[in-house]
Amino acid sequence: MFRAPQLRKVKLILILSLAIVFTLYSYIDVIVQYGKSGLGYPVVTTTTIPPLTDKSKWTSILECPLTEIDPWEPDDSRYFGSPSEPSKCHPKEPVTSKLENGKLWIDPKGYNVNCSYKCLHSKRGNVSKPDTRISFILPGPAQVFCDWVDVSCKIKGWFWNSHYRQVHSQIYVPPESSRPNVTKKRYNVYILGLDSISNGQFHRTMPKTAFYILNKLRGISFQYLSKVGYNSAPNQLAALFGQRFTSVPHPPRGYPILNVTNREFCKKFHTKDEPFLHFIFNDQGYRTVHIEDLKSVITAYPNCKGFRGKFSNHSAVPLFEELEDDDFSKGVLEDSCKEKFQICADFLRNYMKTETPEPKFAYSMLTGPGHEDLEDPYNYDEYFYRWLQSVKENLDDAFLLIWSDHGHHFGKFTNTFRGQTDTRNAMLTVVLPKDLRENSSHPIVQNLRQNSQTLVSQYDMFPTLVDLATADFGSPSSFTKHLTLQDFQKLNKRIHEVHGDSLLRPLTHRTPTCAGLGIPFTFCLCQWPIFTPDDAYELKTRVVYDIPPLLNGFLKSRGAEKKCMHIEIDVDRGIDVAEVSARLVTPSTRMIRTRFNIKGHDYDNSHDTELFFEIATDGSLSLAGRVFRFDTQWTDGKCLTDEYEQYFCICV
The missing domain is CATH 3.40.720 (Alkaline Phosphatase, subunit A)
Structure with missing residues (x-):
């Protein structure tokens, strides 16, 4: 039998042992997943393609070695979660409404209600133009001459008042629409x-x-x-x-x-x-329809002017202008247990089911x-x-x-x-x-x-x-x-x-x-094997001293040196280098993939970055492709308008 002090020591030893085992397991797991750079930072070096150091078997950089992509690769399972529990949301519908065959119906369910509706129209690009509200006369229906209709009901109870909001969609085809003169078979x-x-x-x-x-x-x-x-x-x-x-x-x-x-x-x-x-x-x-579940449509993204007028016969734009109204958004989404994309998918289904000339x-x-x-x-x-x-x-x-x-x-x-x-x-x-x-x-x-x-x-x-x-x-x-x-x-x-x-x-x-x-x-989806070359340490040194001048020099050539910080490599975060097993256009040239963290001279954070560069026989370096920053960190370069340049820049 252990005495109390001895028992406490045994418990402490067991806890420390388990902690050490867990730490070692976690460390080994990181190494298995990522590999380990010479400077202690875990970076991606693993690949499903076996390393290939025999140059006689290398494929040209101008060819395209494609490998079968297996969606169920066992190693990927650690990154994917599992389906969440089905939503237990229950719609809050003291009143119900529906739009069928151009007719709007509202069921007050015995409540004392005052209802109205308004049509939502596209005006231009990502701008809509709602009509004025029209009182709904029970029992209805009301004829609706638009794609989107916003329904609002004020409900008066004995002890409480509430509000009902909903949106309905259809594909409104004006009666004067005529069948076009189409001579070819069309799908x-x-x-x-x-x-x-x-x-x-x-x-x-x-x-x-x-x-x-x-x-x-x-x-x-x-x-x-x-x-x-x-x-x-x-x-x-x-x-x-x-x-x-x-x-x-x-x-x-x-x-x-x-x-x-x-x-x-x-x-x-x-x-x-x-x-x-x-x-x-x-x-x-x-006839055309454009449906996105965002207010800013892609034709006006990210800060573009877009179209001055309507660019399709039908659009989901009116919905998203109205969703900026909190009361409308709550009724249409939260109270109805719906998501924006589901309303858009319903609109697409309505479009597919509508008979048009x-x-x-x-x-x-x-x-x-x-x-x-x-x-x-x-x-x-x-x-x-x-x-x-x-x-x-x-x-x-x-x-x-x-x-x-x-x-x-x-x-x-x-x-x-x-x-x-x-x-x-x-x-x-x-x-x-x-x-x-x-x-x-x-x-x-x-x-x-x-x-x-x-x-x-x-x-x-x-x-x-x-x-x-x-x-x-x-x-x-x-x-x-x-x-x-x-x-x-x-x-x-x-x-x-x-x-x-x-x-x-x-x-x-x-x-x-x-x-x-x-x-x-x-x-590029073409995949060339990579391997760690014998001169990896020397290459990391080249990365530290020679890559920043290339990045800063490019920004200067574009006149952006005053908008962007002077770029340095964060050596405390580690560097990874690997050689690409590909025959290059100039046979004696080598292609290197490197991953490191960049930071600005006046910036606390660093950005996880990857790029490829070529080394010529005279030792000179040149970029081979664009700079890539992980986890969308390129947004810190938004002071520049050119998308390619943004990846080089950390704005001052």
């Missing part, structure tokens, strides 16, 4: 956009939705769709305008220097002459399901599974593109090799109209299936959608050859540039590499 075209959900994340976190699309709707999933810019703007705008919104003045040797092709985009209002996708569909006799085009991009946390899509898998079931019959005469602009940007998974690959690998699955689904020998079906297994980019989205708007679907043989820029210009006079190809057609004429397709090297 409806719908885009269901899910912001920040990669191809792998979609299959990993939304398995029921993916199963329904691939098995019930026979969707064709593209495995290697590469983003072409860091965030939403350069990727979505590439699809909407067909222009390049990313510049890369420091490409690896052999890669093209890329420039933004429309530098006036944010400086002036967009005009009706723009090569904007909605206008191109309008030109072909389509013309074919329909829909562009939607929903941030709610997956933009914030990596595991969020788990919670909406059932919702989209049921949503797709509800519109299945409306897809018989339509192309449905389930699409994302890029993968997830936040958290520890992004800091891993696989996470970096994942964020570059956007999602695209194409569901065909029923007659094409059932005709596997049709050239469109064969082309899509073949193209789904090769490298494609967001630059291919615009020509694909233009093709859907203008093609002669009554002539299958016309899909056996690709379209040139001259072909697109004949189809629509708005088009002045095309940086990709229609995925409905053969891609055999082009080289499926990042260099060949104009995909910036930093966002």
